[in-house]
Every structure is written in structure tokens, then in C-alpha cells.
Amino acid sequence: MKFSYTLLKQFVPKLVGKAQTMDLLSTYSFEAEEAQGNTIEIKIPANRYSDASSHVGIARELSAALDVPLVLRNFKNLPFIEQKAKVAKSPKKYSVSVQDEKLCPRYSAQYFEHVKIGPSPKWLQSALTECGLRPINNVVDIMNYVMIETGQPLHAFDYDKLAGKGKPEIIVRRAKKGERITSIDGVKYPLGAEMLVIADPEKPLAIAGIKGGTGCEVTEMTTRILVEAANFDGVSIMKTSRKLGLTTDASQRFSHDISSSLAEAGLNRAAQALQSLAGALPGERYDSLAKPNPKKVLAFDIAACNKLLGASFSNAEAAGYLRRLGFKNVKKNLWEIPSERTDIETNEDLSEEVIRIYGIGKLKASAPHVPLMAPVANDLVTTKTLARNMLRGFGIDEVYNHTFISKDDIARGELWKGKAIALENPVSSEYEYLRQALAYSVAKNIDENFKYYDTVRIFEIGNTFLNDGKHTHERTHLCVALGAKNSETFFELKGIVIRMLEGLGVMDVTMKELPQNESSFFMESSLEVKSGNTLLGYLGFSRGSVSIAELDLEAIIKNAEGEREYEPLQKYPEVMRDISMFISLDTRIGDVMEAVQGENVKLITDVDLVDEYVDEAFSDKQSITLRVVFQAKDRTLTSDEIDREMKRIREMLASQFNAQTR
Amino acid sequence: MDITNLRARAIKEIESATDAKACEAARVRYLGRKEGELTEVLRGLSNMSIEEKRRIGTEANELKQELEALIEKKLGELSAGGAKRAHIDVTRPGKKVALGHEHPLTKIDAQVREIFSSMNFTVVEGPELEEEHYNFDALNIPADHPARDMWDTFWVKNEVSKKKMLMRTHTSPMQARYMEAHEAPFQIIVPGRTFRYEATDASHEINFYQVEGLVVGPDITLANFKYIIETFFKKFFGKDLEFRYRPSYFPFVEPGVELDIRLPGGKWLEVMGAGMVHRNVFDAVKYDYRKVQGFAFGMGLDRLAMIKYGIPDIRLFYSGDVRFTKQF
Numbered sequence: 003m004k005f006s007y008t009l010l011k012q013f014v015p016k017l018v019g020k021a022q023t024m025d026l027l028s029t030y031s032f033e034a035e036e037a038q039g040n041t042i043e044i045k046i047p048a049n050r051y052s053d054a055s056s057h058v059g060i061a062r063e064l065s066a067a068l069d070v071p072l073v074l075r076n077f078k079n080l081p082f083i084e085q086k087a088k089v090a091k092s093p094k095k096y097s098v099s100v101q102d103e104k105l106c107p108r109y110s111a112q113y114f115e116h117v118k119i120g121p122s123p124k125w126l127q128s129a130l131t132e133c134g135l136r137p138i139n140n141v142v143d144i145m146n147y148v149m150i151e152t153g154q155p156l157h158a159f160d161y162d163k164l165a166g167k168g169k170p171e172i173i174v175r176r177a178k179k180g181e182r183i184t185s186i187d188g189v190k191y192p193l194g195a196e197m198l199v200i201a202d203p204e205k206p207l208a209i210a211g212i213k214g215g216t217g218c219e220v221t222e223m224t225t226r227i228l229v230e231a232a233n234f235d236g237v238s239i240m241k242t243s244r245k246l247g248l249t250t251d252a253s254q255r256f257s258h259d260i261s262s263s264l265a266e267a268g269l270n271r272a273a274q275a276l277q278s279l280a281g282a283l284p285g286e287r288y289d290s291l292a293k294p295n296p297k298k299v300l301a302f303d304i305a306a307c308n309k310l311l312g313a314s315f316s317n318a319e320a321a322g323y324l325r326r327l328g329f330k331n332v333k334k335n336l337w338e339i340p341s342e343r344t345d346i347e348t349n350e351d352l353s354e355e356v357i358r359i360y361g362i363g364k365l366k367a368s369a370p371h372v373p374l375m376a377p378v379a380n381d382l383v384t385t386k387t388l389a390r391n392m393l394r395g396f397g398i399d400e401v402y403n404h405t406f407i408s409k410d411d412i413a414r415g416e417l418w419k420g421k422a423i424a425l426e427n428p429v430s431s432e433y434e435y436l437r438q439a440l441a442y443s444v445a446k447n448i449d450e451n452f453k454y455y456d457t458v459r460i461f462e463i464g465n466t467f468l469n470d471g472k473h474t475h476e477r478t479h480l481c482v483a484l485g486a487k488n489s490e491t492f493f494e495l496k497g498i499v500i501r502m503l504e505g506l507g508v509m510d511v512t513m514k515e516l517p518q519n520e521s522s523f524f525m526e527s528s529l530e531v532k533s534g535n536t537l538l539g540y541l542g543f544s545r546g547s548v549s550i551a552e553l554d555l556e557a558i559i560k561n562a563e564g565e566r567e568y569e570p571l572q573k574y575p576e577v578m579r580d581i582s583m584f585i586s587l588d589t590r591i592g593d594v595m596e597a598v599q600g601e602n603v604k605l606i607t608d609v610d611l612v613d614e615y616v617d618e619a620f621s622d623k624q625s626i627t628l629r630v631v632f633q634a635k636d637r638t639l640t641s642d643e644i645d646r647e648m649k650r651i652r653e654m655l656a657s658q659f660n661a662q663t664r
Numbered sequence: 665m666d667i668t669n670l671r672a673r674a675i676k677e678i679e680s681a682t683d684a685k686a687c688e689a690a691r692v693r694y695l696g697r698k699e700g701e702l703t704e705v706l707r708g709l710s711n712m713s714i715e716e717k718r719r720i721g722t723e724a725n726e727l728k729q730e731l732e733a734l735i736e737k738k739l740g741e742l743s744a745g746g747a748k749r750a751h752i753d754v755t756r757p758g759k760k761v762a763l764g765h766e767h768p769l770t771k772i773d774a775q776v777r778e779i780f781s782s783m784n785f786t787v788v789e790g791p792e793l794e795e796e797h798y799n800f801d802a803l804n805i806p807a808d809h810p811a812r813d814m815w816d817t818f819w820v821k822n823e824v825s826k827k828k829m830l831m832r833t834h835t836s837p838m839q840a841r842y843m844e845a846h847e848a849p850f851q852i853i854v855p856g857r858t859f860r861y862e863a864t865d866a867s868h869e870i871n872f873y874q875v876e877g878l879v880v881g882p883d884i885t886l887a888n889f890k891y892i893i894e895t896f897f898k899k900f901f902g903k904d905l906e907f908r909y910r911p912s913y914f915p916f917v918e919p920g921v922e923l924d925i926r927l928p929g930g931k932w933l934e935v936m937g938a939g940m941v942h943r944n945v946f947d948a949v950k951y952d953y954r955k956v957q958g959f960a961f962g963m964g965l966d967r968l969a970m971i972k973y974g975i976p977d978i979r980l981f982y983s984g985d986v987r988f989t990k991q992f
Contacts, residue, residue, distance in 0.1 A: 028910055033922070047913030048811040237808040258810050310940055310957055311919075312885025348943060354911070354919030357886065362909035362921050367890035372849055372881055377786040387774070390766060397762025400770060401984045405792065405831070405857065405871050423793070425831075426819035427861060429870055436793065436820070436831075447984035454987055459764065465792050465857070474824055476793050578697070640710045 003254075005060055006132035007040040008125075009151075012077055013061035016070050023064065030067040030358055031060075041132045051258030053342040056153030066326035066359055079125050083274055087112060093286040096228060097166065100290045101175040105198045106210065108233040108262040109174055110269055113161065113285035114276055115226045117141060122279060135251070141220045141227060144275045146251075153260060153342070154231055154268025155252035157200075157208060161226035163218040165204040170228065173201045174210065181206060183215045185248075197242045198234065211239045211256040212248055229276075231269035233262035263295060263341035298339040299332055300352065307353040312368055315356060323359040324352065381559045382478060385506060386463055389480055389555070392505050396498050398459040398482060403443035405465070406433030411442040415523035417540055417552060420468035420475070436467035440481035441523055441552045445544045448485040458485045463555070478555045479539075485548040492549040499531065499541055499551045507562030508533050513541065515590065524550075533561040574638045579648055580612065582627040583661040584620065591626060594659055598628060601651050607633045667723045670694070670701060674727075678734050684742050691735050695728065702728055768992045769873055769981055772969040773855050776875055779899045783892065785851045785877070790838035792857050793820060796828040798837035803916040804944040811915045816861040818870075831859035835876035836916060839941070839960055842878065843949035848956045849881030855965065866977040873965035878941070880951075880958030886919065886940055889959035893936065897925055900968070904928045917960060918942045933971060936963040 011017045024042055027034040032054065033045040046054050053059045058074065065072040074082045095113045100106050121127070122143035130137050135146050145156040164170030177193035183206045184190050191209065193199065198210035208214040211234035220227060236259035243253040269287070276282035302324070304317050321331060329352075330338040339346045346352065357365060390400065408431055412422050417439040428434040437443065440462045451458040461482040468475055482498065484491035496513075503511050513529040522528065528542025531553065538561070539553030585594065591611060599609045613627035630651070632644055655661035674694045681687040694702045705724045709717050743752075766774075777787050796807075805811050815833035822829045838854040854876040862868050879892065890909070897905055905925055912922035917939025924932045938961035943953035966978050973992070975981075980988050 031911060033910065033912075048809075048814065049913055049915075051810075236810065240808065240810060309883065310885065312887025348918070350918040350940065350943065357919055358911040362886075362911065362919075363907070365887055365890060365909075367894055368885070368887045369891050370879065370881070370884055370888035372784070372851065372879075372884075374784060375850075377781055377784060380786075380788060383787050383789060390770060394764035394766060396764065398764040399986050399989045400765065400767040401986065401989060402767050402769060402982050403984050404982050405859070421823075423823075424821045426821050428818075429861065429863070433870065443984065447986075450984060451986045458986060459762075460984075460986060460989075461764075467793055469823055472824060474793065474822070474829070476791050638710060641707070 003044055003046050003055060004037065004132070004134045005042045005044050005057060006129045006150075007042055008132060009057050009129045010042075010061055010064065012079065013057060013072065013074065014064045014068065014070065016068050017064065026064055026067045027060070029361065029363075031063040039132065041134075048258060049345040051255055052153070052260040052264070052344040053340065054153075055255050055258070055260070056149075057151050059153060059342070062328055066323075066328075069326060072328070079123070080275055080278060082271075085270060085274065087270070087273060087284065087287040089289045090286045091288075093288050094169070095286055096161070096164070096170045096172065096288075098172045098288050098290065099174070101173065102198060103290075105176070105235045105238045106174045106232060106290075107235070108265050108289070108291045109172075110231045110265050110287065110289040110291070111172065112229050112231075112269055112273060112287040113226070114229065114273075114282040115161075115285060116281060116283045117225050117227055117276070118281045119220070119222050119224055120280070122147075126279070139220070139222070140280045141224070141276070144272060144279060145229070148268050148272045148275060149251060149255075152264060152268045152271055153255060154264040155211065155255055156268055156272055157214055157230040157252075158220050159207060159214075159218045159228045159230065160220050160224045161228050162224070164207070164228065165202040167203070171203055172207075172228070172230075173203065174232075175199060175201060177206065183209060184217075185209070185213045185215055186219050188216070191246050191248070194242075194245065196238070197245075198238060200230065200232075209242065209246070209248075210234055212243055212246070212253040213250050227282075229269065229272055231265040231272070233260070233265050235259075259344065261342045261344050262291065265289075265291075266294075295341065298341070298346070299336050300339060300346070300349075302335050302337050302352050303349050304335070306349050307356060310350060310353050311357050311365060313357065313360075313365055315360070319360075320356045323356045326359060327355055329355070382555065385555055385559050385562075386478070388506060389463065389502065390461075392502050393461045393482065393498075396459075396502075398461050398484075398498075401444070401447050401460050401462050402464070403437075403440065403447070403462060404433060405437055407435050407437045407442050408432050409434060411435075411446075412438070414442060414445070415525075416521050417441060417523045418466075418468060418554075420470045423467050423469050423474060437464075438468045439466055439523070439552055440464055440479050441483075441544070441550050444481045444483045445548065445550060448483050448544075448548050452485065452487060456487045458483075477557075479552055480555050481550065481552040483544075483548060483550040487547060489547065491547060492543060495549040495551055496529075496541060499553070503531075503533075503538070503553075503558065506558050507564075508538070508558055509563060510534060510561075511538070513592070515592070516540075516542075533557075536561050570635075572633060572635070574634055574636070576607070576631055576633045577639055577644055578629055578631050579644060580627055580629050581648065581651065581655075581663060582613070582625065583655060583663040584623040584625055585655075585659050585661045587616070587622050587624050589624075589659050589661075594626070594655070594661070595628060597654060597658055598630060598651055601654055602647055605632050605634055605639070605647060607631050667705070667720065667727060670705070671727055671730075674702070674731055675734065678731070678738055681738060681742070684739055687735055687738050687742065691731075694731055695735075702731070765989045765992055767981070767989055768969050768973055768975070769965055771992055772965050772972065773873065773875075775900060776855065776896075776965065776968070777853070779896050780851075780853045780877070783851070783895065785853050788838060788842060788852050788854055789856055790832075790835070790841055790854060792832055792859070794830055794832040794837050796830055798840050799830055799832050799834070802840035802945065802948040803836055804942050804948070805915045809915070811913075814914075818859050818861050831871075832856075833860060834858050834962060835874040836960070836962060838876060839878050839916070839945065840949050843880070843946075843951060848951065848958070849879075849884075851877075851879045853877045864979060866979070869966070869978045869982060871982065872978065874962050875965055877938075877961045878958065879960075880941065880956050882956060884956075884958040886921075886959065889921075889938060889940075889961065893923065893938070893961060897935075901925065901927060901972070908932060912937055912939070914939060916942050916945050923961075927971075933967075935967065935971075936961055938962070 024034040035043040037043040122140040127137040177197045181193045199206040200208040234256045240257040328340045422435040466479045524542030526543040531538040541551040595609045608631040610629045612629045615625040652663045677690045818831040820829040835854045858874045908924040910922045912920040920939035923936040946953040
């Protein structure tokens, strides 16, 4: 919000410049930023609009920071004169009826006549300009000026343009269905039944608390006016303002639920200014609030304040800071809170006032006294670190991608079963869905990085989301991709996945080839990685030279074994036998190896592929050599025994795989 | 089987080898896995009587060790003595061995975790797809509260339940989640990805990282916050760091503060919002605010990384560009 340094300086003559003012505000009150000329941009916190969206409010903050009294009387241009207008229950010149007291807790108005329209004085015009407002004429300018000075938005109606039976009637009501209003600046707004309007019996006059309409605005011809100083429900104003896409200086203030006491202060100030600057004669005032709001009195607990802050303020010292901000000590520890300070409700609120005026920077830092308890390790946190370290060791670089992906990305195919979750308000179609898998972006990364490298090895760890029809799932995944322009990468990736799973404690891993599927993310072949019955993830080609694996880290953690136990070292020798054979090109080597291993789970400790050869001369056959390792835990195996095993294997291979062993 | 004869032939052949190749040939002939002469002897042991096994087995195994040692020695001599033939120029560049690179945010995250862990903090994480309740209501930001405007939110279409879901706008929801499930006292940090609906530029991204901190106990004070956080930043950036505290407003704390730091010779940088946990937040998780108090803080990891590494544009973090990662 824009503030005029010139005006602030008039309220707080001790100020010595914009820089000092901004510094004081930043240190003790609110963030302030440099703006052009005599303007200062101040960020008013959402809970401080009531007291601080005004020059008087900011001046109070500055005077508290400087420890000088705020004396409004001294304001030279438009001295503050205490004046109490008599409030008429039913004014003779006009009537007001508030039909929705929830949305309009207070409506006050005052009639003025003999108004002489003309330009407002230079100082007032420049104050407005410095706050980003355009001077128009003295009456409109006074309305705006009183708003920036006191924080209360006001509105002036041309009395002679208001309709009513016998006398103008002001009605505060909800808009009718289909009702429209044209604002002062000529824009037509369709209104809804949840919106509040100020109306006369014939037409809506203004969108309450937001903007005035045409037909009753003050013009050069105006001589009699009705000034409105009201208070509106913040939520309602905020919703209307959002719905209409119309934010004004008034709507900003009302949206933040400003104190209804401001209405009286604002109307008083406007009455004074209209008399001084427009020669107006004040008439009857109306106020829908019969009784003034009760004063807010809070007990201040200095011990609790010190305990919260870790400070040791004396009662007198703390009281001093509260007084500087205009809080009144009623008796003992009871404090009357200025009515516009709607943010002050608890002892913590009061403690904040004390510490910020003292200076948070001056509070002495001290070490906490806490019982020493070992931090609890979180499995997911540790697993991510472990996986990262392993992947780095395999020479793979880490990337981060956006959580959001596009419809086109999803169209590349499915990995985990489920529906992608969409954003209600995406920033663009590029980022419309929550990623179901990391592979979509990682695959793109490989392509993009091929511009600079022939080989790209990357991984990402991140959260993925999908909807399985019943529930929404958020899972942490790990995606590894290897791409080489000129060579195959799949088997290295397969090896990495196995080693990594082993490193993460998953020993029992099976990989099953998946049937080719149009809707699958993997264009060519792919494997399903499982441990027991748990799906850990997928591994496959995205295209010829790019292989991608994506694993569910949370599934991995569930299937990881704990600490290992010692097994006696093997005492008896290993015996290795190689077996070469021709098998059909369609036969899966993985299946053959698994079958060999399965022949004797006890004695065969490993089966490895040591040679493979494909030649046109073999027509539809391939030649492979497997190495079978035998070892017993309790004895040295004899040649006979192994020969018998090998014979069984050969027979099995011949019958199951139609293999010709050599 | 004449081990003695075998020994003589093998030793002679190894001794007479003039280069590594000949030496290797001798190794294959006698010790080769497939048909090495000595290997065959050892393989044949299983068919021998216990008596033979003991005698020949011992001899053969001793010979195996002897030959292995001899070959190794010979190879050593050949490469050292034969310097003229097989000269190794040790000044040549080493082989390029690949080690992957961590993303800079992973590095910064690890540093932050380590410093806080060393101060007895537990690291916890929470969901990125969050309920409106935890992101806002439980943090004293009710619906229609103007303070909600402080967080531009990505709302998520929820097709499975009536709950309003969103991408968390800060890591603060874990304050409520953690307190619901744990008793005070505790000290936690919550690093994680957060989201804001906004236009991207060099200093704004639609997703970024935050670290939340929460310390609650019977007498945790604002002065304690200053101690913990100054200790953290000095460990992170070095001890010649200056601090500036300003009042601030976040609905879930009271008092609220903002912290700026200044590196030697640098400008003031906003790095953190913090404050004492608001009693309404304690109320929402059924803690008694008369019995416990504590502080919470939140800072942007991307910003810390940008300051520490001099990275000018936040978008680089999410570019997937390996040239970027390889620098760290």
C-alpha cells in the first residue's frame, strides 16, 4: 500500500527522511520498500489493515518506534477539532434501512448542504497523488483523503439525485437476481444475490464497500450531499470483489475486516474537512449502531510474556512499550486495547507488541533446555540417501523435474495402473497433471541432454501421484535412465537395478518379461520387477538406446531385509562346469538359466551366462554357454555326483527347451 | 601322477619366460581353470582313496601356491626389469572413471539435515498432495481468511472423496500432522517440495523446496529460536554472518518474525520466516497451550542454494540439464 512520506512527516515531525522512515518501519513494524518521489510502499499484514492501512496508524507505529508522542492536534493543514455530531434515530432529511446487519454491521451517514465544489488544496492533492490516487474535486478528494488518513473508506452521494418517498431513502440490501450496476467509471457489473448493494427505492447506488455507481455521483453542480461511513463484512466484500474482478482501495480495507469504530472517526474527520475545505454545513447524522462497541480490556501477564520470549522485562518496561502504541493501562495489569487494533486478543499478541518495540534483534539468544533424545531415523529418508549414494557410485547424475506434466506426457503410456490426477487451476497445459511416474520427464531429459552428450546417465527421486479409482496414492519413486547414442544400455541398467536393490536390502528379486502392450510406457520390451508378490517397478526400453527403470521406494523398503546374520564360511570347494548348447532364438535365456538353477536349489549356487553367439549358419538357433557352480555346505562334491547333476540338467534342457547340448 | 616332474617342468617354463605373455601361457598350462595340468590333478582328487588324497592333495596344493607366487614374482621382475620394453609413463592422465553428481538441492538439503541432526533434530517428511485442513485450517488460516491470499494455491481435482485437496503451499502442514501423532517435547525439521501458483521467472518457480522447523516443549522461547537458528546459519555460511530480525505476520505464529542475513561484504538477504507457535495451532492438535510453547520456522532451500553457489536463476534447478548437475 502506498503512503505519503510528506503526510507521515506532518504527523511525526521528528522523522528525518524517507530512508530512516523505511528503516524504522522495517525494524519495528512492517516491511517497507522504496518507491518514487515521496511515496513509500508498505506491506500491511493481513491482520493489521484495521489500524495500519492509514497514515494515522503508520504514524502511531513510527512514534512508538521513535518514542515520541503522537499528537494529531499539531497537524497544521487541517487541525483536528473534537466535535461530536448529534445522531438522529430517524433523520428528517433522509432515511436509512439496513436489511442485512450481518453483512453490514454498521452504517452511518451524514447530510451536508451549501457544499461548494471546487479543487482541493495543493497539499491534499499531492498527498493523494503520492498515494496513487487521482485528485478530482474537493468533495471526492476529501472522501479519499479521509480514507488514507484514518483508514475508513467513505462515499459521497449527490443528495438531490437520491430517490425516495418524500425524502431520499437509503437501503442496504442484497442485490436482486439479474440486477446490474454501472460503476462511476462506466463499467457494467452483473450482481449476484450474495452481493450487498447500497440502493434507493429505484436503483442500486453502489456495490457496498467496493465502488459507487453512476446516477448519484457528486458533480460540479452538486450542493447537497449524503456521506456514507459504513462497515461491511470482510468475507462478503472479498468474495464480491473476487467475483467481479474489482479491487479498490475501499474493498482492500473492508476485505480485511476493519474495526467498525473507524466509521465514526472517519465521518467526524470528513465533517471537519468538508466544513474547512468545501464550506459545507453539516446536518443530521444517522448511525445504525445504537450502542458503541464495548471497550476491549485484556489482562497482561508479564511473567507469561517473559516465559514466551525468553526475556526478563520488568513490568514498567513492558508497560512503556504498550503505552507508546496507544494501549491504556486501566488498572493493575488490565489494559484497554485501542478499538482499531482488532488483531490484539491474547497475551501472546501483547508480548509481540512488547518485543517488537523493544527490538527483536536486541533479545539475547539463549540455548534451549531440552531432554536429550536420539533423533528417530526415518526409513524413507535413509533409503533415499543410500540410493543416491549408490547411483552416484555407478556414475549417474541426478536431475530434478517439475511435479506437473502434460496430457501429451501421459499419452506416452502407462507404468503403474491408475488415473492421473489433474490440477483444478494449472498454470498452463504443459503442467496440467500430477506425475504418475518420473519416467515421463526423465525420458525427455535424456533427449534434451543428447544435444550435449553422447551418453547420458541420469536418475531422479521424487513423489508420484495416482488415483486407483478408490484412493489417491502418493509414492516416492526412483527412476534411472541410461542413454547412449551408439550402444546398447539395457543390460548395464539391469545389472545396476539388481545391485542397487541388493544394496537397499532386497535380496529376493524376480524379473518377469511383460507382454508387449500398446498402452505401456515402454515401446519395446520390458520387465516387471518384483520381490515375492510385491511389485517393485519396471525396467525397459523407451527406445532402442534409452533404457529406463522406475522403482517404488516405499515398496522396496517394505521388502528390505533387516540386518544380516553371519553364515559359516564355506569350507568345501566350489566346482564349476560349463555347458554349451544350441537353443531356438525365441527361447528366453533368462528362462533357461532359471530352469537350470531350479534343478537343484541346494547344490547349484550360481548360474551365469559366459558366452552367447548368433550366426546365420545356425539359422533360427543361438549358441549359449552357461557356467554352473556347484557347492555343498557339508562335503566335497564328487565327480560322479556332479556328473549326475549335469546329466539331469542336459535332459531337462532337451525336454523343456529343445536344446541341443554339446 | 608325478607331481615332482610336473613341478620341474612348470618352474623351468616360468623361469625361462621372457615376457608377460609367456608367463601367462605357463600359468594357463599348469593352473588354468579349464585344463591346467595341476588343476586336473586337484580335480582328480575326489576319485582317490583317502590315503592318496592326503598325500597328493597336500603336495598339489603346496605346488599350486608355489607356482602362483613364482608367476607373480616373475611378472613383477618382467615389468620392472624390462622397463625398456614395457615402460609405464606414470605422468599420463588417469583413466576417466565416472562418478555421478548430486543435484545441488540434494547437497544443500543434506547439509541442512546434517547441521540440524547434530543439534538433536529428527528429520520427518510429509505428503506433497495435502488436505486443505492441514495446509490452512489447522494452521489458523480458516477458509475465506484474507491471509490465505499470502499463498497462491494449486487446487487438485479430487475424484475419490469430498475433501478439498491441494499441492501444499509450504511444509508447515507437517507441524499439525506431527503434533497430532507425537507428544512434546520434540525438535523436528521437515524438508520437502512445496508449490505456488505463480508465473515463473528467475526467482519464482511453481515448485520449490522448503525446510520447516518445529521445536516444542514446556519452556521453548523466542530467545531459543535465535540461538538455534544463528547456530545453524553460522555453520552453514560461516561465522562472520550478521543477522537482522524484523517483525512479521504469519497466522500460525505469534509473535512472528522475519530473519535477514548478511554475508561479509554482501547485501541483506531475506532467508526465513519464523515465530512462536500460535495457540490456535496448538488447539487444533489438542495440545494445551498453557503447558507447552515452541517456535516454528521455514526457509527456502532453493534460495539457500542460490546464495551459496551463486546460481542466478531458480529455473535451472528443474531444467533436467545435466550440464548444470555436473557442476556440483
